[in-house]
Each structure stands twice: as C-alpha cells, then as structure tokens.
Amino acid sequence: AETKKIAVIAGDGIGPEVVGEAIKVIRKIEELYEYNFEFQHGLFGGIAIDEKGTPLPQETLEICQNADAVLLGAVGGPKWDNNSKELRPETGLLGIRKALGLFSNIRPATVFDCLKDASTLKPEVLEGTDLIVVRELTGGIYFGEKFRREGANGEEAVDTCVYNVQEIERIVRQAFEIAMTRSKRLASVDKANVLETSRLWREVVNRIAPEYPEVELEHVLVDNCAMQLLRRPSSFDVIVTENMFGDILSDEAAMLTGSIGMLSSASLGEGSFGLYEPVHGSAPDIAGQGISNPIATVLSVALMFRLTFGYADAAQAIEDAVKEVLDAGHRTGDIAVDKSKAIGTEAMGELIVNAIRKI
Ligand code: NAD
Ligand code: IPM
Numbered sequence: 046a047e048t049k050k051i052a053v054i055a056g057d058g059i060g061p062e063v064v065g066e067a068i069k070v071i072r073k074i075e076e077l078y079e080y081n082f083e084f085q086h087g088l089f090g091g092i093a094i095d096e097k098g099t100p101l102p103q104e105t106l107e108i109c110q111n112a113d114a115v116l117l118g119a120v121g122g123p124k125w126d127n128n129s130k131e132l133r134p135e136t137g138l139l140g141i142r143k144a145l146g147l148f149s150n151i152r153p154a155t156v157f158d159c160l161k162d163a164s165t166l167k168p169e170v171l172e173g174t175d176l177i178v179v180r181e182l183t184g185g186i187y188f189g190e191k192f193r194r195e196g197a198n199g200e201e202a203v204d205t206c207v208y209n210v211q212e213i214e215r216i217v218r219q220a221f222e223i224a225m226t227r228s229k230r231l232a233s234v235d236k237a238n239v240l241e242t243s244r245l246w247r248e249v250v251n252r253i254a255p256e257y258p259e260v261e262l263e264h265v266l267v268d269n270c271a272m273q274l275l276r277r278p279s280s281f282d283v284i285v286t287e288n289m290f291g292d293i294l295s296d297e298a299a300m301l302t303g304s305i306g307m308l309s310s311a312s313l314g315e316g317s318f319g320l321y322e323p324v325h326g327s328a329p330d331i332a333g334q335g336i337s338n339p340i341a342t343v344l345s346v347a348l349m350f351r352l353t354f355g356y357a358d359a360a361q362a363i364e365d366a367v368k369e370v371l372d373a374g375h376r377t378g379d380i381a382v383d384k385s386k387a388i389g390t391e392a393m394g395e396l397i398v399n400a401i402r403k404i
C-alpha cells in the first residue's frame with residue numbers, strides 16, 4: 046500500500062508520553078499489515094513558544110498540511126498560563142483547527158463493560174451507554190471578537206459568539222449522517238431559550254431534519270442535557286452541539302467511561318483529512334511521572350485508521366487489543382479501583398502493542 050504521511054505534534058505535559066505509546070501501536074500495525082507510515086514531527090504549543098516564539102510555527106502548519114493525517118498530544122501548562130493571547134499554547138490549538146478547516150469534532154464515549162467500576166456513576170446507570178458528541182469546532186464564542194474596554198464601572202471584557210447558517214448546516218448535516226449509521230437518534234443541544242445563536246441553530250436543524258425522516262430528532266437545552274447525561278446516559282446516541290457546549294459536555298461524558306484518559310477524538314473537515322487527539326489536556330499535575338493513561342491517544346489512532354485511511358481492519362485490531370488488556374484487569378491509575386495495582390504509561394502501551402493481532 047502507499048505510504049501514509051502522519052504529522053506528529055506531541056506538544057506539552059503528558060502529550061509526548063501518550064503520543065509515544067500511540068506511535069508504538071502504529072509501528073506494530075505496520076509489522077502485521079501491509080500498511081506503511083511515515084512520521085513528520087513538528088513543534089507545537091508551549092514548547093514551540095519556548096523554542097520558536099509562537100505556539101504554531103509556520104513550519105509545523107506546513108508539515109500538517111502536507112500530511113494525510115495529524116496525531117496530536119496535548120498543549121498547555123502553568124508556565125504559559127499568564128501569557129498574552131498570541132503567546133498561549135491554546136491559541137495554537139485553535140489556530141491549527143481553523144487553518145486546517147476542521148469544523149467537526151467527533152468524540153465517542155463508549156463504556157467498556159469491565160470499566161463500569163471505574164466510573165463515579167452507578168453501574169446500572171451506565172448500562173448500554175454508547176454515545177458520540179459531535180462538536181462544532183471552528184466557530185462560536187471561541188472565535189468571535191474578543192477585547193477589553195473601559196466601561197462605566199471600569200475595565201470590561203467582551204467575548205462575542207457568532208454563528209452563520211453555513212457553519213451550522215455543515216456540522217448538523219454531518220451529525221445526521223453519523224446518526225444514520227447508528228441507532229438513528231439525534232439530540233441537538235442548545236440554549237435557545239436565551240441565546241440568539243442557539244435560536245438560529247435550532248431553526249437550521251429543523252430545516253435540515255426533513256432530509257433525514259428516519260432520524261428521531263430531539264432538541265435539548267444544554268443545562269438539561271448536562272443533567273440527563275448523568276441521569277440516563279444510555280438515552281443518548283448522537284449529540285450535536287456548538288463549540289463551547291461540546292467542550293464541556295464531552296468532558297462530562299468522559300466520566301461515563303471511567304476517565305478523561307479514555308476519550309478519543311477526530312477533527313474533520315470536508316475531505317478525508319483529519320486531526321486525531323485525546324480529549325484530555327496536558328495534565329500538568331501528573332506530567333513527567335510516566336503514569337498517564339495512553340488509551341485515549343491509542344483509540345484516536347484507531348479513529349484515524351478508520352476515518353481517514355479506511356483501514357477498518359487495523360482500527361478494529363487496535364480497539365480489540367485495548368479491550369483485551371482492560372478485560373484482563375490492567376489499569377493505569379486514573380481507571381484503577383485499587384490504585385496500588387496501577388501500571389504506568391509505557392507498561393500499558395506495551396500490553397496493548399502485544400495484544401494487537403492481525404484480523
Ligand atoms: P486535563 O485534561 O489536562 O486534566 C484534567 C485532570 O485529568 C487532571 O487531574 C489530569 O491529571 C487528569 N488526566 C487528564 N488526562 C489524563 C490521562 N491521559 N491519564 C490520566 N489522567 C489524566 O485538563 P486541565 O487540567 O484542565 O488542563 C491542563 C492544561 O491542558 C491546560 O493548559 C489546558 O488549557 C490544556 N488542555 C489542552 C487540551 C488539548 O491540548 N487538546 C485539552 C484540554 C486542556
Ligand atoms: C479541548 C480543549 C481545548 C478546547 C482548549 C485547550 C483550547 O479543552 O480540546 O477540548 O477548549 O477546545
């Protein structure tokens with residue numbers, strides 16, 4: 046098969062640790078299958094600020110633009126938390142999503158049966174939970190104009206939230222398409238009782254809905270959704286929502302799976318190109334200790350193989366290996382009930398690599 050080019054931007058904190066294990070998984074797939082991969086590494090985030098004076102160097106962006114897919118770790122950390130907007134790692138993350146046209150962020154929350162005890166929720170509440178958050182990724186309050194000004198009572202800060210019809214249409218269509226491949230249930234989450242952008246969102250959803258008569262659509266207000274996710278998570282299948290709501294709800298959904306260290310994501314645009322990253326951040330509190338959970342990043346590789354490369358067999362092999370290792374009782378600290386038996390990042394990575402088989 047032709048060699049696929051993967052841009053690797055590991056970033057800060059636990060980013061390099063978890064990406065390191067994901068790369069071992071990709072190498073194992075290369076050994077077992079006829080697939081070939083080539084890695085191009087780029088500086089990104091805080092480390093790029095330190096070494097190049099910007100969180101997203103032009104060179105890194107070009108490496109990503111010339112690749113078939115991007116594997117990203119995480120960015121950020123206390124060292125850069127008081128920097129101005131241009132010199133923040135997170136600004137690089139928003140910049141790369143925008144520059145690559147990645148408007149759709151897919152975040153699956155699948156509950157592994159054997160991890161039910163790792164969640165803070167009761168096992169019977171989690172029964173049958175398997176949902177996907179489809180998050181709009183390049184609009185809304187993240188990208189609207191931001192500024193400070195002098196108000197009547199002193200300094201004020203302004204963040205504006207803007208959505209146009211086209212931005213809403215493309216993400217909503219994608220969510221309907223995904224719902225059609227699953228149980229045909231779609232929850233559109235908004236705050237239409239208060240926000241004008243949400244009222245437009247709901248109008249657009251209702252306009253598109255007749256194109257998918259088989260999909261059972263419900264509109265859910267975001268505060269209620271946050272509550273229902275804990276009350277009856279299995280009632281959700283596909284959730285589509287705007288940028289900030291999707292950010293918050295997906296971290297909440299992570300706890301259904303037991304840990305934020307389990308949640309993978311795919312960021313897509315119009316074509317097959319995609320950026321794949323764990324939902325979690327750089328975890329400065331545990332960085333450098335070798336104890337982070339690499340599974341979110343490993344499962345992001347499986348998404349990359351399935352959604353960008355069309356390597357469904359290799360994707361399945363990775364997911365099966367993760368399940369096998371978890372079923373055998375191996376746990377990193379974040380998902381361990383008995384923390385004294387927890388294993389480290391590399392040990393977990395090695396177990397997964399050894400469990401990958403050709404199917
Ligand atoms: P976080 O996701 O980094 O960490 C939250 C908690 O979850 C921490 O206690 C952490 O130890 C734990 N955790 C996260 N990933 C884990 C893993 N793989 N294994 C075990 N435990 C894990 O969120 P935060 O602490 O709010 O943010 C830290 C930094 O990361 C901030 O600078 C933030 O801006 C950044 N961030 C980056 C991304 C990204 O790059 N995509 C995402 C979220 C946050
Ligand atoms: C995520 C992160 C980012 C976001 C931050 C770090 C900019 O929380 O990928 O979920 O809010 O999109």
Ligand code: MN
Nearest residue numbers: 292293296324
């Ligand atoms: Mn987030």
